[in-house]
Amino acid sequence: MKKVWLIFLLIFDLAAQNLLAFDVKVENLKTEMRVNPLAVEARNPRLSWEITGEQRGIVQTHYQIIVSSSPGKLKEDIGDVWNSGKVYSDKSVNVLFKGSNLKERETCYWKVKVWTPIGESKWSEPAFWSVGLRYQNSWTGRWIGFERAFPWDEEAVFSKLSARYFRREFEVKKEVLSAKAYIVGLGLYELFFNGEKIGTQELAPTPTDFLKNVKYNVFDVTGEIQPGKNAIGTILGNGKFYSCRKYKFYKIKDFGYPKMLFQLEIDYADGTKDFVVSDETWKGTADGPIRSNNEYDGEEYDARKEMPGWNNVGFDEKSWLAAEVVDGPPGDIEAQMNKNMSVMTTVKPVSITHLTPEKFVLDMGQNMVGWIRFKVRGKRGEQISLKFAEIVNDKNEIATDNLRDAKSTDVYTLKGEGTEEWNPTFVYHGFRYVEVTGYPGKPDLTNFIGEVVYNNVENSGTFESSNLLLNQIFKNAWWGINGNYKGVPVDCPQRNEREPWLGDRAIGCYGESFLFGNENLYAKWLDDIRLSQKKDGSICDVAPAYWKYYSDNMTWPGTFLMVADMLYTQFGYERGIVENYAAMKKWLEYMKERYMNNDFIVTKDSYGDWCEPPVTIEEGMGKTANVKYPSTLIATAYYYYFMQLMQKFTLISGQVEDMEVHEELAQKIKKGFNEHFFNSRSSFYGENKLTENLLPLYFGMVPGSHEQKVFNTIVEIIEKENDGHLSTGMIGVQWLMRTLTENGRADLAYQLATNTTYPSWGYMIENGATAIWELWNGNSAAPDMNSYNHVMMLGDLLIWYYENLAGIKSGSEAPGFKQIIMKPEIIDGLDFVNASYRSNYGLIKSSWEKTNNKFRWKVEIPANTSAIVYIPGNSVAAVTEGGLPLNNSDIFKFIKLDKNRVVYRIGSGTYDFVSGF
Numbered sequence: 074m075k076k077v078w079l080i081f082l083l084i085f086d087l088a089a090q091n092l093l094a095f096d097v098k099v100e101n102l103k104t105e106m107r108v109n110p111l112a113v114e115a116r117n118p119r120l121s122w123e124i125t126g127e128q129r130g131i132v133q134t135h136y137q138i139i140v141s142s143s144p145g146k147l148k149e150d151i152g153d154v155w156n157s158g159k160v161y162s163d164k165s166v167n168v169l170f171k172g173s174n175l176k177e178r179e180t181c182y183w184k185v186k187v188w189t190p191i192g193e194s195k196w197s198e199p200a201f202w203s204v205g206l207r208y209q210n211s212w213t214g215r216w217i218g219f220e221r222a223f224p225w226d227e228e229a230v231f232s233k234l235s236a237r238y239f240r241r242e243f244e245v246k247k248e249v250l251s252a253k254a255y256i257v258g259l260g261l262y263e264l265f266f267n268g269e270k271i272g273t274q275e276l277a278p279t280p281t282d283f284l285k286n287v288k289y290n291v292f293d294v295t296g297e298i299q300p301g302k303n304a305i306g307t308i309l310g311n312g313k314f315y316s317c318r319k320y321k322f323y324k325i326k327d328f329g330y331p332k333m334l335f336q337l338e339i340d341y342a343d344g345t346k347d348f349v350v351s352d353e354t355w356k357g358t359a360d361g362p363i364r365s366n367n368e369y370d371g372e373e374y375d376a377r378k379e380m381p382g383w384n385n386v387g388f389d390e391k392s393w394l395a396a397e398v399v400d401g402p403p404g405d406i407e408a409q410m411n412k413n414m415s416v417m418t419t420v421k422p423v424s425i426t427h428l429t430p431e432k433f434v435l436d437m438g439q440n441m442v443g444w445i446r447f448k449v450r451g452k453r454g455e456q457i458s459l460k461f462a463e464i465v466n467d468k469n470e471i472a473t474d475n476l477r478d479a480k481s482t483d484v485y486t487l488k489g490e491g492t493e494e495w496n497p498t499f500v501y502h503g504f505r506y507v508e509v510t511g512y513p514g515k516p517d518l519t520n521f522i523g524e525v526v527y528n529n530v531e532n533s534g535t536f537e538s539s540n541l542l543l544n545q546i547f548k549n550a551w552w553g554i555n556g557n558y559k560g561v562p563v564d565c566p567q568r569n570e571r572e573p574w575l576g577d578r579a580i581g582c583y584g585e586s587f588l589f590g591n592e593n594l595y596a597k598w599l600d601d602i603r604l605s606q607k608k609d610g611s612i613c614d615v616a617p618a619y620w621k622y623y624s625d626n627m628t629w630p631g632t633f634l635m636v637a638d639m640l641y642t643q644f645g646y647e648r649g650i651v652e653n654y655a656a657m658k659k660w661l662e663y664m665k666e667r668y669m670n671n672d673f674i675v676t677k678d679s680y681g682d683w684c685e686p687p688v689t690i691e692e693g694m695g696k697t698a699n700v701k702y703p704s705t706l707i708a709t710a711y712y713y714y715f716m717q718l719m720q721k722f723t724l725i726s727g728q729v730e731d732m733e734v735h736e737e738l739a740q741k742i743k744k745g746f747n748e749h750f751f752n753s754r755s756s757f758y759g760e761n762k763l764t765e766n767l768l769p770l771y772f773g774m775v776p777g778s779h780e781q782k783v784f785n786t787i788v789e790i791i792e793k794e795n796d797g798h799l800s801t802g803m804i805g806v807q808w809l810m811r812t813l814t815e816n817g818r819a820d821l822a823y824q825l826a827t828n829t830t831y832p833s834w835g836y837m838i839e840n841g842a843t844a845i846w847e848l849w850n851g852n853s854a855a856p857d858m859n860s861y862n863h864v865m866m867l868g869d870l871l872i873w874y875y876e877n878l879a880g881i882k883s884g885s886e887a888p889g890f891k892q893i894i895m896k897p898e899i900i901d902g903l904d905f906v907n908a909s910y911r912s913n914y915g916l917i918k919s920s921w922e923k924t925n926n927k928f929r930w931k932v933e934i935p936a937n938t939s940a941i942v943y944i945p946g947n948s949v950a951a952v953t954e955g956g957l958p959l960n961n962s963d964i965f966k967f968i969k970l971d972k973n974r975v976v977y978r979i980g981s982g983t984y985d986f987v988s989g990f
Contacts, residue, residue: 097126097192097936099185102200105410106592106644106913111253112205112291112408116175119167119648122185122197123915124936129982130964131936133163135188139196140172140181147182147199154181159188165937166889166913167645177207178338205291205408206255206336214350216401218309218332219394223359231370231478232317236363236499237309237331239396241355242386244302248342252298254305257289257334257406260312261499265384266297267304274413275526276501279560279597280313282617283328283402285604288409298339305349306384309333310366310499313619317367318478318569326619332399334406355396363498369569370480371461372497376488377453411593412529414560416443420523425516426469428508434469435507435521440844440862442503442556442566443526444483446496451513453489458482458511461504463567463861464841471508474856479569487513501526503556503566503862505843528558528594533911534587536874539904542827543874546834550871553844553864554585561598561617565847565860572615575602575632576683577865580807582632583639584871585864587881587910592644595636599649602633603656610663614679626679626703627664627711628804633657634718644913645889647725654726661715665738668708673738673745675708682707682764684866685802686832686849693850699858706750706759707804710768713742717772743774751775756782763790764805770816771808784816791821798832799825806868814877819898822873827902834870879908879919884941890914893934896943896974897921899990914938918983923990930986938981943974946988951975953987 101123104110124133140154141147155172162168165187175181180203186196206212219237227233254271256264258278264271271292278288309331311317316327335351361380365373382388423438435445440463449457461481462471473481481504483497509516536547557563561573562582578585582595598616605613607623612630614622634657640646668677681702687693716739723732746769750758756779759765766787769775775783791797801809813822829835832849840852847863848854876882877898884892890912897906897919905922915935922929928945946952949967952959952975959977961967966978973990 097124097128097131097187097189097194099124099187099194099197102183102185102197104200104202107410107412109201110410111203111293112255112289113202114205114408114410117169117171118202120170120183120185121166121168121913123913124165124187124194125915126936128191130980131189131982132980133165133187133189133937135159135161136165136168136185138168138183138185140170140183142179142181144182144199147184163937166891167647175204177204177211179204203291206289206406209406212255212334212336212350212406213348214334214336215352215398216332216334217351217353217355217357217396218330218399219357219359219397220330220399225360225364228319230319232319232367233365233370233373234311234315234317234330234367235359236361236366237357237359238306238361238380238383239309239333239351239355239357240304240306240384240388240390240393241349242302242304243337243349245298245300245339247345249295249298250340250342251293252295252337252339254292254294255289255336255338256307257287258307258309259283259287259328259332259402260314261310262333263308263498264292265306266294267299268382268385269297271297273415275415276312276499276559277413279409279411279413280617281404281601282326282604282619283314283404285617286404286407286600287402288407289334290409290413294337302386304384304386304388305335305337307333307335308361308363308498310363312368312499315367317369324620324622326621328402332401334401351396353395353398356390356393357396358393366497366499368500368571369478371482371484371502372500373484374495374497375486376493376495377486379488411560411597414526414558415529416524417527417529417555418525420525422518422521422523425518428470432508432510433512433516434465434471435509437505437507437523438843440503440505440552440556440842441523441525442862443501443524444497445507445521446494446524447521448492448494449485449487449512449514449520450492451487451489453487455487455489455513456511457485457487457509459485460508460510461502461567462506462508463504465506471506475859475861476568477857479567481567496524501559501566525555527555528560530558530594531590531911532588533590534875535907535909536879537907538878539906540827540902542829542835542838545838546826546870547874549838549842549844550864550867551588553862553867554588556844556862557864558589558591558594561601562594564865565863567862568860572620573598573601573617574615574629576614576629576680576803577863579628579632579635580869580872581864581867582636583643584867584869586639586643587871587875590911592640592646595640596646596649599633599636599640599653602630602636603653606656606660610659612660624679625664625668625677627675627708627715628678628680630660631711631715633660634715634722638718638721641725642883642888643890645891650722651726654722654728657719657722658731661712661719664712669712672749673709673742674705674749675712676705678703678705678708682762682802682804684848685764685805686800690831690850690853694853695855697855697857698848704759704765706765707768709742709746709750710772710774713739713746713774714772716742746774747776751779753779755786757786758783761786761790763787763795763800763809764802766790767801767805767808767812771812787812788818788821791825797824798828798830800832801868803865803868806866808869810869810873811877814873814898819877819900822877823900823903826870826873834866875908875910878903878906880921880943881908881910881917881919890917891938893917893938893940895919895932895940897930899923899928899945926989928986928988928990932984932986934979934981934984936981939978941968941976941978942986943971943976944986944988945973945990946975947973947990949975951989955985956987
């Protein structure tokens with residue numbers, strides 16, 4: 074008893090000392106990964122918070138959440154909506170709300186405090202969320218629009234349809250307590266109150282398959298409403314709703330003419346309520362300045378047709394038409410949880426090249442996505458044309474063959490009144506170069522600015538190394554990814570496609586998550602994929618299914634499972650698996666029933682190893698890349714891989730009764746696969762292509778005694794047959810860098826990453842790329858399928874940057890970076906890496922450098938997480954932290970020695986390790 078008492082006194086004394094320095098804060102509160110969302114769809118939303126503090130080893134032991142119906146009650150700690158009480162748990166991300174059944178429109182105010190072994194935090198600053206409109210009949214207005222084209226419109230194979238303008242005035246005679254505006258504006262909308270644009274969103278709302286669901290946005294407009302008369306104005310653009318291509322109706326969906334559903338709800342101080350809704354009392358016109366708009370061809374704007382004051386009080390609307398009540402799309406109306414696009418940054422042009430007195434070319438210096446905003450002075454009726462392109466020819470003329478039939482041209486007609494400034498409203502362009510024709514006067518670089526438009530997702534990662542090429546590839550990847558975030562992840566931003574192809578993002582979404590906080594974007598995309606599923610179980614290769622490609626293959630629809638797995642691994646998002654498990658299972662059963670033979674080989678594939686590189690750059694000269702080489706090997710290997718994922722998903726979703734079925738089928742596929750495709754004498758698969766060997770090795774399909782031999786085959790292909798280069802298409806490149814590294818050849822992966830000769834990422838940069846090409850031979854292939862801003866060939870490169878070079882990886886024991894695995898690869902030729910990643914728990918940093926056989930590694934671990942660090946060194950004695958030897962303690966827990974690495978478990982905090990190696 075005496076010893077126990079002494080230990081207790083010691084612990085108490087340490088706790089008391091630490092308590093003196095206790096400075097733990099709870100901040101960055103999020104509901105459904107949004108800060109103060111105005112319309113939450115989930116009935117039990119997820120609540121998350123970030124814990125910060127200077128101390129090491131901060132671990133939450135308990136939390137308490139208070140949710141109140143008013144700010145006043147929250148301040149008084151009255152949890153009339155929910156008081157969790159003091160809960161014994163270290164969970165601080167994705168904590169489910171378990172309070173009373175929430176009513177629609179209800180606003181909940183919440184705060185949280187936490188306990189750690191050394192003390193109790195203060196209450197966080199308050200946050201809130203509001204419940205959205207849950208029921209279709211909660212919308213009391215009517216859909217309005219014009220179900221026709223107008224005389225100045227052009228409906229043909231290449232259609233031109235003008236924007237529709239609507240307005241409504243209303244009067245406020247009481248004191249306004251609060252006001253919210255709900256809008257579904259299809260295809261795209263802009264909203265104004267009393268002449269001022271509401272919100273910073275662009276190209277809103279997020280696109281969906283409008284036959285299945287449509288998204289509404291909500292805005293707090295309390296501050297925009299004034300006593301007396303007020304005016305609401307909206308503009309509707311075409312977006313994905315009205316198809317600008319009237320051909321291939323079997324392939325391309327058209328949802329009709331633009332339309333709108335609107336609802337303004339005003340709560341007065343006296344307890345009464347008013348509604349202003351869309352109906353036939355609104356006035357509208359299509360005879361405004363936006364004469365045409367579609368994402369492929371651009372926007373035509375005639376400033377002479379501007380209607381000053383159209384969205385303000387007192388405008389003369391006599392010439393306007395009564396809005397027509399129209400039939401709305403059949404899709405369910407849902408709150409939008411992923412953020413809209415915004416102007417996220419700007420790019421200044423770097424040069425002007427004059428081709429003729431009337432024509433010049435702007436070089437933005439960067440392949441970007443968005444539009445040009447310009448200033449101009451000229452005569453009434455003069456026209457400026459801006460044609461966008463990614464490349465120029467030898468004469469510095471823009472080259473647009475790769476855009477196919479996309480015109481990618483904006484046209485502005487001047488009104489002739491002083492300095493005019495303009496940018497398009499309902500289109501975006503992918504470009505580096507802009508051919509400008511008809512610009513009056515002498516142009517100056519300061520007259521033009523590029524505005525970069527993509528989904529408003531935060532930058533979550535940084536990466537810098539001693540290798541300048543690696544850094545430039547990272548920069549190119551950043552530009553390529555952001556440019557293709559358009560409410561859904563699209564394949565390219567410039568040609569007549571811009572479609573959310575599933576295959577491009579299978580592993581790509583994983584790498585992207587290190588650069589951008591893309592959780593809600595991809596969670597929404599999971600819904601799109603599920604909603605593309607047919608009754609029989611088939612899933613479209615494009616989701617939303619704007620292009621109706623149900624080609625039945627494993628690799629494109631299988632992205633459904635891989636995105637769900639990424640969201641769980643990187644963000645701890647279980648809901649994507651739980652809510653979609655049944656649809657995944659149905660698809661796999663569909664493919665098995667239709668295409669798996671008695672030997673358990675999947676006999677159907679569509680694309681093979683899409684866009685694998687020609688053997689030489691000359692061999693691919695002028696040839697189209699749009700050639701399919703279906704592969705039953707790829708299809709069967711992927712089915713086996715998905716069986717592994719489904720076994721994991723059964724545990725997460727609670728469908729444990731399916732485990733045995735998945736396990737049994739997996740073993741049968743593995744046996745059949747090896748009997749059919751494996752050459753055991755020579756230890757290779759199929760035709761001995763690089764991808765054909767990568768997949769079974771990474772997926773765990775190779776018989777144990779042959780694993781090293783198959784890996785040796787992979788190395789031989791790269792080093793000897795390929796002369797130190799890759800030869801993978803879009804499928805193989807997704808597993809390439811990790812397979813090499815996990816089998817002890819990080820040096821070979823590094824060689825591939827830093828090659829500058831064909832085919833490689835460095836070759837793209839050597840030949841002028843500022844984003845990522847669609848094709849390894851993008852400078853020589855035929856232009857019919859040759860984008861200079863595609864991300865599909867990134868494969869697992871960005872994952873390798875973070876998990877293997879920087880050593881920042883989410884542990885499988887506790888996903889979402891609750892547990893962090895830090896194991897940087899030490900590679901000759903790479904002298905330092907400095908990287909960071911903002912997880913849902915906070916900032917993770919890894920900064921290492923090696924000089925003269927000494928390794929220094931600065932690490933930052935966020936509160937309420939732990940990390941397993943693999944420190945290069947042959948012994949514990951060879952490692953110091955902060956200049957002191959490592960001793961086993963609450964902060965440093967020795968695990969093992971592992972292949973010249975000292976392995977410790979550490980808690981949160983900042984560390985400075987030094988070791989000899």
